Amino acid sequence: MLTDDLDERLRGIVGSQGLIEQRAEFERYCVSFDGVFRGSARYIVRPSSTAQMAAVVTACRRAGIPMVPQGGNTGLAGGAQPTDARSVIISLERMRALRAIDPSNDTMTVEAGMTLADVQMHAARVDRLFPLSLASEGSCQIGGNLSTNAGGTQVLRYGNMRSLTLGLEAVLPDGGVWNGLRGLRKDSTGYDLKQLLIGAEGTLGIITAATLRLFPRPRDFATALVGLPTPAAALDLLHLARAHLGESLNAFELMRQECMKWVLVALPGAIPPFAEEYPWYALIEAAGQGEPGTLRSPMEEALSKAMEEGLVIDGVLADSEAQRRRLWALREGQAEAQKAGGAGIKHDVSVPVSQVPEFIARADAALAKVVPGIRPFAFGHVGDGNIHYNPMPPLDVEPQAFTQRREEINRIVHDIVADLGGSISAEHGVGQLRASELAHYKSGVELRAFRALKRAFDPHGLMNPGKVLT
Amino acid sequence: MLTDDLDERLRGIVGSQGLIEQRAEFERYCVSFDGVFRGSARYIVRPSSTAQMAAVVTACRRAGIPMVPQGGNTGLAGGAQPTDARSVIISLERMRALRAIDPSNDTMTVEAGMTLADVQMHAARVDRLFPLSLASEGSCQIGGNLSTNAGGTQVLRYGNMRSLTLGLEAVLPDGGVWNGLRGLRKDSTGYDLKQLLIGAEGTLGIITAATLRLFPRPRDFATALVGLPTPAAALDLLHLARAHLGESLNAFELMRQECMKWVLVALPGAIPPFAEEYPWYALIEAAGQGEPGTLRSPMEEALSKAMEEGLVIDGVLADSEAQRRRLWALREGQAEAQKAGGAGIKHDVSVPVSQVPEFIARADAALAKVVPGIRPFAFGHVGDGNIHYNPMPPLDVEPQAFTQRREEINRIVHDIVADLGGSISAEHGVGQLRASELAHYKSGVELRAFRALKRAFDPHGLMNPGKVLT
Numbered sequence: 001m002l003t004d005d006l007d008e009r010l011r012g013i014v015g016s017q018g019l020i021e022q023r024a025e026f027e028r029y030c031v032s033f034d035g036v037f038r039g040s041a042r043y044i045v046r047p048s049s050t051a052q053m054a055a056v057v058t059a060c061r062r063a064g065i066p067m068v069p070q071g072g073n074t075g076l077a078g079g080a081q082p083t084d085a086r087s088v089i090i091s092l093e094r095m096r097a098l099r100a101i102d103p104s105n106d107t108m109t110v111e112a113g114m115t116l117a118d119v120q121m122h123a124a125r126v127d128r129l130f131p132l133s134l135a136s137e138g139s140c141q142i143g144g145n146l147s148t149n150a151g152g153t154q155v156l157r158y159g160n161m162r163s164l165t166l167g168l169e170a171v172l173p174d175g176g177v178w179n180g181l182r183g184l185r186k187d188s189t190g191y192d193l194k195q196l197l198i199g200a201e202g203t204l205g206i207i208t209a210a211t212l213r214l215f216p217r218p219r220d221f222a223t224a225l226v227g228l229p230t231p232a233a234a235l236d237l238l239h240l241a242r243a244h245l246g247e248s249l250n251a252f253e254l255m256r257q258e259c260m261k262w263v264l265v266a267l268p269g270a271i272p273p274f275a276e277e278y279p280w281y282a283l284i285e286a287a288g289q290g291e292p293g294t295l296r297s298p299m300e301e302a303l304s305k306a307m308e309e310g311l312v313i314d315g316v317l318a319d320s321e322a323q324r325r326r327l328w329a330l331r332e333g334q335a336e337a338q339k340a341g342g343a344g345i346k347h348d349v350s351v352p353v354s355q356v357p358e359f360i361a362r363a364d365a366a367l368a369k370v371v372p373g374i375r376p377f378a379f380g381h382v383g384d385g386n387i388h389y390n391p392m393p394p395l396d397v398e399p400q401a402f403t404q405r406r407e408e409i410n411r412i413v414h415d416i417v418a419d420l421g422g423s424i425s426a427e428h429g430v431g432q433l434r435a436s437e438l439a440h441y442k443s444g445v446e447l448r449a450f451r452a453l454k455r456a457f458d459p460h461g462l463m464n465p466g467k468v469l470t
Numbered sequence: 471m472l473t474d475d476l477d478e479r480l481r482g483i484v485g486s487q488g489l490i491e492q493r494a495e496f497e498r499y500c501v502s503f504d505g506v507f508r509g510s511a512r513y514i515v516r517p518s519s520t521a522q523m524a525a526v527v528t529a530c531r532r533a534g535i536p537m538v539p540q541g542g543n544t545g546l547a548g549g550a551q552p553t554d555a556r557s558v559i560i561s562l563e564r565m566r567a568l569r570a571i572d573p574s575n576d577t578m579t580v581e582a583g584m585t586l587a588d589v590q591m592h593a594a595r596v597d598r599l600f601p602l603s604l605a606s607e608g609s610c611q612i613g614g615n616l617s618t619n620a621g622g623t624q625v626l627r628y629g630n631m632r633s634l635t636l637g638l639e640a641v642l643p644d645g646g647v648w649n650g651l652r653g654l655r656k657d658s659t660g661y662d663l664k665q666l667l668i669g670a671e672g673t674l675g676i677i678t679a680a681t682l683r684l685f686p687r688p689r690d691f692a693t694a695l696v697g698l699p700t701p702a703a704a705l706d707l708l709h710l711a712r713a714h715l716g717e718s719l720n721a722f723e724l725m726r727q728e729c730m731k732w733v734l735v736a737l738p739g740a741i742p743p744f745a746e747e748y749p750w751y752a753l754i755e756a757a758g759q760g761e762p763g764t765l766r767s768p769m770e771e772a773l774s775k776a777m778e779e780g781l782v783i784d785g786v787l788a789d790s791e792a793q794r795r796r797l798w799a800l801r802e803g804q805a806e807a808q809k810a811g812g813a814g815i816k817h818d819v820s821v822p823v824s825q826v827p828e829f830i831a832r833a834d835a836a837l838a839k840v841v842p843g844i845r846p847f848a849f850g851h852v853g854d855g856n857i858h859y860n861p862m863p864p865l866d867v868e869p870q871a872f873t874q875r876r877e878e879i880n881r882i883v884h885d886i887v888a889d890l891g892g893s894i895s896a897e898h899g900v901g902q903l904r905a906s907e908l909a910h911y912k913s914g915v916e917l918r919a920f921r922a923l924k925r926a927f928d929p930h931g932l933m934n935p936g937k938v939l940t
Contacts, residue, residue: 195665
């Protein structure tokens with residue numbers, strides 16, 4: 001089939017509403033939201049049903065045209081931008097239906113283009129919680145969350161996107177529709193295909209719908225912000241809090257002094273939480289089904305024990321929902337804080353939870369050696385061992401001169417991560433950004449297995465090429 | 471390579487201790503523990519290290535000899551018995567080392583041959599919980615638990631084996647050693663190979679070690695046994711209990727009147743929990759990190775509300791650890807109860823939790839039609855939608871005449887399960903037992919994907935042939 005025929009064929013499948021014709025509109029799909037990744041595409045197609053999606057994939061496969069599935073285009077790794085200008089971007093934005101909701105099974109089935117915020121909202125309407133929560137939830141889509149195995153601030157308790165998913169529907173690279181929309185807690189019938197598609201960033205097929213787990217809505221919250229001397233103290237506090245609060249511990253977020261400083265600059269009207277500054281801060285939250293106030297006393301016990309032991313210097317426990325929101329704003333404003341503070345070089349890494357202090361100490365020391373005066377900026381999900389380690393340029397260095405040393409700095413940070421048994425991409429995915437790093441750090445055995453999987457599903461290499469595997 | 475050379479080659483790799491020579495000892499490996507599955511093998515090899523395992527796999531692959539990995543040989547689906555008499559059984563029983571334990575990361579790394587009970591014991595020694603719990607835990611091995619994605623009684627809270635695993639080491643069919651022993655909560659670097667090997671029943675490679683998640687040890691338990699009118703009441707009670715107890719709800723186990731009757735016969739010294747008999751029973755447990763006694767009052771509240779609403783007829787709340795153990799014995803004795811009651815035809819099925827009452831009603835009615843007087847025997851994990859639906863022969867029918875109708879009865883039960891969006895194998899795996907049922911119920915798209923995966927990993931079909939895929 002000639003690609004000119006493909007034009008007509010695609011129009012026939014998705015209709016004129018489903019095909020973006022105006023070149024002016026292409027930018028919104030071809031460029032990542034932050035402007036970092038810029039690609040070109042031949043077509044932008046927006047199927048409105050799984051049947052249309054299957055027909056689009058079949059047509060592109062026959063024409064030998066690369067396909068780039070795209071959700072809300074909020075990714076940080078360039079996974080949704082084409083690397084090949086002949087590509088078709090396949091947007092999921094018209095597939096956003098709520099297909100079913102079964103509160104008695106604690107599940108809902110949604111199409112992949114539904115935004116995360118809408119998923120949360122539909123769950124809340126039946127008095128349930130869908131716990132995935134992250135900064136871009138207003139515009140990111142659940143299909144993108146699935147394809148990157150998204151994390152966020154509630155992983156400590158509820159796990160990441162993989163743990164929140166019971167079933168999937170997907171169009172495989174050969175155009176076949178796999179209906180795996182099972183709402184089952186236990187199913188041992190052969191290979192678990194959904195696990196392969198989750199986190200595959202669209203390189204093995206296109207997720208079109210998912211059956212998601214719902215949870216009881218917490219009625220009681222205990223939220224604290226504390227000042228800490230060191231990351232080691234934060235780790236000890238995590239264990240102490242877990243001993244007192246068990247699985248009710250929702251979040252345990254660490255922030256550096258530098259992060260607090262800049263978030264107070266970046267957020268209009270933000271009030272410093274303490275009279276003094278501390279080297280580190282942790283935002284800790286427990287949530288439960290009990291009467292409001294139930295978790296306050298175990299949280300207080302944990303914190304006062306931590307103060308006795310010198311783990312915590314100072315602390316504040318939210319007295320109201322408004323105060324709780326104010327404490328969370330300090331954590332949620334970290335992307336803005338980073339922007340206010342200067343151009344950081346971002347690392348989304350994880351290590352074993354026990355190795356977080358060691359990682360921070362080694363990375364700080366190694367970078368200070370090669371870039372004297374480098375400003376440490378680091379925050380993240382200590383309970384998951386996931387640190388967003390984003391050092392900023394020294395005050396006397398031009399941001400551009402600093403970011404030109406990106407590769408050198410990446411290698412230093414990632415070598416330490418690898419040495420500690422960690423991951424160079426904890427929750428943002430690989431995309432284009434980390435594809436060569438992945439090839440560098442993975443073993444030959446693992447890369448061979450990856451390539452064998454890719455060949456088995458996508459022998460012609462048409463599904464999101466240039467992402468994950470180089 | 472000739473197979474005679476293989477003999478020498480294997481001896482050279484594993485030494486004489488690693489090769490079972492006495493034919494009399496073969497039975498222990500070739501026959502399943504319950505005598506149901508009987509196979510033959512050419513060799514039984516017991517490597518004592520991953521390096522030995524890799525060499526054994528390479529030697530067998532070169533000789534074109536099928537390999538059957540075997541753990542504790544406690545499986546119920548014949549997954550560990552050869553279907554080809556030329557096979558080598560590769561036992562993991564000499565690979566049982568504790569490689570590492572990191573309480574501060576809440577992980578431990580163990581070799582695949584360690585028994586589940588030993589895994590639990592090592593966790594308890596560092597004041598942690600490894601929550602997988604099932605009847606054969608004294609002899610089943612963690613590698614077998616992984617390969618069947620085992621479930622058990624704590625899945626409601628902690629998930630199944632898949633959820634409890636952070637990393638794996640495996641020997642792939644080409645003899646390569648994949649070291650994926652990562653103790654990370656978040657890792658988005660490409661395809662998640664461990665998810666493919668978990669539940670693959672040794673058909674894609676041999677798991678040699680795993681990094682497992684540990685949890686805080688509960689200090690407080692609230693355990694109740696209640697009598698119920700119907701499965702629908704049990705479902706309502708589950709939701710009510712979850713609303714009051716949240717994720718502290720550990721177990722919600724349903725048993726039929728027939729199950730209670732026979733467990734009282736089978737367990738010496740067992741005392742009936744209530745003066746009267748009830749149509750259904752549920753064992754409910756919550757556990758937490760709070761002071762002992764903390765969960766008693768929300769459990770009491772949930773139960774008294776359930777009584778008001780007519781969901782519960784009668785109930786008893788354990789007053790001591792001894793009483794708690796006595797209540798659990800009634801649930802844990804169900805395998806013995808089944809034996810005492812007569813030869814049942816077993817089904818390990820799951821449906822959406824909301825469909826459990828519908829499944830039981832439809833299966834009961836359909837079977838009563840074709841086998842008048844059939845005795846219903848059903849228990850299971852309602853919170854997971856997983857029912858062990860094992861009807862027993864009518865009192866006036868010979869057990870053998872009944873079990874000869876196995877295929878007819880399986881089809882009736884499994885058709886209802888399929889119609890309700892369920893699984894024909896919830897937690898016991900596929901093995902030989904359900905391989906043709908799997909081929910019957912899976913879609914063509916899914917079977918094609920399974921076969922593509924199998925070919926990608928094991929192009930010569932030497933890894934546990936005849937299991938999962940027919």
